[in-house]
Amino acid sequence: MRPGTVSDLLTQLQQRYNGVRERLCDERGQIRGSVLVFVNDEDIRFLRHQQTELRPGDEVSIIPAFAGG
């Protein structure tokens, strides 16, 4: 995937896998409360949310929020 921001990544994912955006984001384009996004193990809410910049080699994890202890 080309680097950019997390928001750009979601757009690219949507282009490749139609329908993925609406699963991950609500009508206002905000990432759903039930979804957590990590860049290199850091929750993007501790970074710059969807404006978090991505560099080549970064690892992005998208996992459900309502899981775990």
Added chain:
Amino acid sequence: MKALKCRECGREYPLAATHVCEFDFGPLEVAYDYERIRKVLTRESIQARPQNMWRYRELLPVAGEPTVGRQVGYTPLIKADRLARRLGIRELWVKNDAVNYPTLSFKDRVVSVALSRSVELGFKTVACASTGNLANSVAANAASAGLEAYVFIPHDLEQGKIINSLVYGARVIGIKGHYDEVNRLCAEIAGKYPWAFVNVNMRPYYAEGSKSMGFEIQEQLGWRIPEHTVVCMASGSLLTKIHKSYQEFSKLGIVHESSWKIHGAQATGCNPITLAQKAGLDFFKPQKPNTIAKSLAIGTPADGFYALRVMKETGGYGDDVTDDEIREGIRLLAECEGVFAETAGGVTVGVAKKLIAQGRIPADSSAVLCITGNGLKTLDAVAGHVGETQEIRPSLREFEALIASDRTPHGAAATASR
């Protein structure tokens, strides 16, 4: 049980090892056929069964007879008159899961459900992400059931909890990070390996086990719901399931309709939920934990949103206590009622003390404190804060000289007086 249902959109799924909605990633919850249960589960049928958590079987998500944790639960509900007087409340009860069987925490409730269901679904390996007590419980109960176990914990947990998982032969993986990172890794592993992660892919079943604590409280109070319940919060799941247990017994007519308030307790060093509650928010902001209450050190609580909703709907409050207040809470409970709770218990007592002092739990009311784990597991947290032994030679004269002096057993650091 009849299906798994998404808490957000209501979509239903079969009763398999799955925990998120495929549409919006909302959490799945077990749905029951209450009309059928009403015919079978009554005060009489409950009282005829052995004194363990399975006396409420129809409301627990296991299809057949449970195979793991058959002796779990039915822990003492103590009338805490001395603590009530110290805190300034008319009536106080302590639900003592510090002595739950077999691993001395409320986690045995959720694990026996999760593992019994895992066996039904054909799993041979079970696992969990844990702040300590869950790892102990999974390790022990898996051993008793002949299942292989992997438990994932933050590497710097209390020694007691680490040894207490290793001894059962489980694989204990210490992650160099805090709990939320352990959790995330486990979500990734659960997606890849065919294991039953009790609090990931088996979470909907696992979580239901907590209701048994609430069922027991109601039964032990003489079939009624307490006016006030104080529950500590890590993920917030226990608090939401205590609420559900009150709702279910009401709905089934096992207890009379009444109103109740549920209050949430956290440590100030990790208080995403109570901070949001005090600010009147519906959403919490994630935190990086820093507290001696390691069992509650979850900065991104999976049920934080729902716990906030329960406190709001019942008119309950959330509050948090400092490390010193936690230690004081542990001492108070021990000195007044002879119960030695771990740090999470100190949090519960400490917050109850605050809420009573603030009048949020009125002085003339009745409250139940949910004590979730045993103090022997978090000795590090109170070491150095409970006074010292007084050493003498085996001489009667030395002993008499000692007690003739004015020193209390807690030495110079005397705190709560008798």
